[in-house]
Amino acid sequence: MxxxxxxxxxxxxxxxxxxxxxxxxxFLFEFVNGVLFNSKEFEPPPEIIExxxxxxxxxxxxxxxxxxxxxxxxxxxxxxxxxxDMIVELGTGMGISTMYLASGSPETPLxxxxxxxxxxxxxxxxxxxxxxGPVSVHWGEMEEKLADILPLLPERFVAFxxxxxxxxPTLDYVTKLLERAGDEALILLDDIYWSRGMQxxxxxxxxxxxxxxxxxxxxxxxxxxxxxLDKTKIKIKF
Numbered sequence: 001m002x003x004x005x006x007x008x009x010x011x012x013x014x015x016x017x018x019x020x021x022x023x024x025x026x027f028l029f030e031f032v033n034g035v036l037f038n039s040k041e042f043e044p045p046p047e048i049i050e051x052x053x054x055x056x057x058x059x060x061x062x063x064x065x066x067x068x069x070x071x072x073x074x075x076x077x078x079x080x081x082x083x084x085d086m087i088v089e090l091g092t093g094m095g096i097s098t099m100y101l102a103s104g105s106p107e108t109p110l111x112x113x114x115x116x117x118x119x120x121x122x123x124x125x126x127x128x129x130x131x132x133g134p135v136s137v138h139w140g141e142m143e144e145k146l147a148d149i150l151p152l153l154p155e156r157f158v159a160f161x162x163x164x165x166x167x168x169p170t171l172d173y174v175t176k177l178l179e180r181a182g183d184e185a186l187i188l189l190d191d192i193y194w195s196r197g198m199q200x201x202x203x204x205x206x207x208x209x210x211x212x213x214x215x216x217x218x219x220x221x222x223x224x225x226x227x228x229l230d231k232t233k234i235k236i237k238f
Contacts, residue, residue: 007193011218015237025229028213035074035081036215036238042077048103051130052096066093067162067190071220072100074238075188078158079104082186085154089113090146090173091163091190092137095123099130101160106133111152113138113145113163142169146176155182162190167197171204178210178225185225192221206233 023029034040052069067075079087079101085108087101092114102110110133114120120139127135138145142163159177161170170189177187192202202221206214212231213224217238 003196004193007199008218011193011216011235012237015235023234025232027226027229028224028232031081031224032215032234032236035077036217036236038073038077040077040081042080042104044073044076044100044103048072048076048099048130051099051126055094055096055126067097067100072096074220075100075160076104078186078188079108082158084108084156084158084186086111086152086157088146088149088153088157088159088177090142090159090161092123093119093162095119095126095137097160097162098123098127098135098137101158102127102131102133102135106131109134109136111136111138111149113140113142113149115139115141115163142173146173150176150180153177153180155180156184157181158186158188160188160190165191165194165198167201170198170201174201174205174223178208181210181225183225183227187223187225189221189223191219192216193218 023032052072075097083105087108087110089098089101089112092098092112098112114123114137117139120137123137127137161173174187191198193199205211205223210225211223212226212229214233215222216235
């Protein structure tokens with residue numbers, strides 16, 4: 001806990017580029033200013049926020065273990081802006097993040113994987129109530145189900161990795177996703193400072209040549225694959 005607090009203080013000290021200031025790439029400026037800080041005023045449908053608030057009221061652990069409303073809104077804005085050909089989620093949980101991802105790009109196929117059967121049942125009900133598009137929740141071991149989905153994954157995708165907050169699995173998942181990426185893809189990693197292992201994984205990933213852009217928000221990391229952009233690493237107070 002003390003380690004995370006110290007890391008957060010360090011993050012605040014080195015954060016730059018609020019609202020895109022100092023960013024020269026038009027693409028990256030639009031992403032930071034328009035999507036992260038929502039100058040385009042993208043907002044999820046009210047019924048999505050209502051479902052989230054209901055679950056937070058009914059289950060105390062949801063407030064601790066699921067995506068917050070702030071980051072749920074961010075997931076919505078990212079998929080709405082990017083409009084990927086497919087969305088992949090590793091770690092469905094109760095389906096809250098699934099709901100935000102799907103609502104941003106409702107016509108896009110979304111495949112979400114969860115190993116806990118009870119959570120899959122809860123998530124399936126939430127998805128049926130709130131998501132009208134092609135959303136599939138898969139129950140089983142992460143590695144097995146990901147192996148089934150990867151051959152279907154197009155080159156232009158959004159992936160949200162929130163399934164196993166440890167060093168080796170995180171590197172393994174991202175490696176397999178990057179192998180499928182074309183000229184443009186986006187990978188989101190939750191809780192990149194959850195542990196020393198997660199921080200180590202994040203530090204290695206942002207050094208890989210396949211990753212052109214990395215954005216460190218502390219509670220979430222964003223890896224952007226854009227073959228036409230120079231290598232850029234930024235930290236943002238979000």
